[in-house]
Amino acid sequence: MSKVNLERINKLRDRICAITPQGSVVLMEVCGTHTATIARSGIRQMLPKNVRLISGPGCPVCVTSAADIDLAIEFSKLPGAILTSFGDMIRVPGASASLSQARARGSDVRVVYSVYDALSIAEANPQKQVVFESVGFETTAPSVADAIMEAKARRLDNFSVLCMNKTVPEALRALLDMGEVKIDGFILPGHVSAIIGMKPYEFLPAEYGIGGVISGFEAEDVLLSVAALLKQVSGGVKKIENQYSRVVKYEGNKAAVAAMYEVFEPCDAFWRGIGLIPGSGLRIKYAYCEYDAQKRFDIKVSDSKEPPGCRCGDVLRGVIEPGECPLFGRACTPDNPVGPCMVSSEGSCGIWYKERKPA
């Protein structure tokens, strides 16, 4: 699948033109990697004019609230602490600063590739408290659960997790309940689905009459998923389909789901741009509470405000396109980001900025 097959792409494009219904069709992708594929491969330009692709809350970095970022910054100021985080997180501004600015002011902030790297840092620095800032959807959460179980087994008492993990299906429900944007179908995230499988999305057709296709990440994958959604929209049965069956099984990864719910339980979580979504977060269960950084260190932040003028929230709900934000490309650029959607490699604004036509 790594080589682009033009013949297949042309076939798919012709088929899409043939089955696209009259009237406007809006399809939402909820994975930053899909956003990147769509922009890089010029998929928008291949589709009929009445088919619009919009991005949803598919970037875990982007949906992390300013308050959560401020909380991580407070943790990085603890004496003798090492704050570990994924690379995309450290440049996202909170209310007044980012983790990278905290690092410049003397905090020990380290970028890790995985939670296991944070575990190794804890092992190598027994005199320090290592806190892992855990953001991510269901794709990432099982590894964090595994690391917490590992820490418990190895009695590693200088490792803890600042848990900000979120789950995707609840966010889709919240978005539909808000009713701001007409959505005719979802391009569903391939790697989240590799963990949770297909069942958690079945409420979409059953309760909202909207279908979804779990999609892979090559241009051909996304085009095929778009074609399948268009077929559903033009009179087909609304259902959840699996285009990424080479990776995603109906039941998902049972071992990963079991690990996730051994350590975590659902909680309400605040999403940037959407607000509080019931049951959409993960918190550490009582049995593992000694690894919960918020229980270990009593740190709270007062109200954090989102940056003034920033419309990341509207972008994350698909209400506006990145270019419609007055700050886009002017006050907010990848070198000098105001909002998270410009920072993350999977944020819509950053991706649109990179792929924009030169002025």
Next chain:
Amino acid sequence: MCLAVPAKVESIEGKTAVIEFGGGKRAISIAMLPDCQIGDYVIVHAGYAISKMDEEEALEEIELWKEVMDNI
């Protein structure tokens, strides 16, 4: 952030596997893929294998392609 890459499992020791991708080697966790075997292609995300990958599955052979192209 849910970016993940396919890689081939070269060796396994307990819950750790060494994978090869892009000409390099890297140790990853296979704790969430208990039936992982040497030679399998796995999808790796943030230091662990999230799923096996069916390397043989061609796009035109999957059911969805046939459904979309109306040839089932």
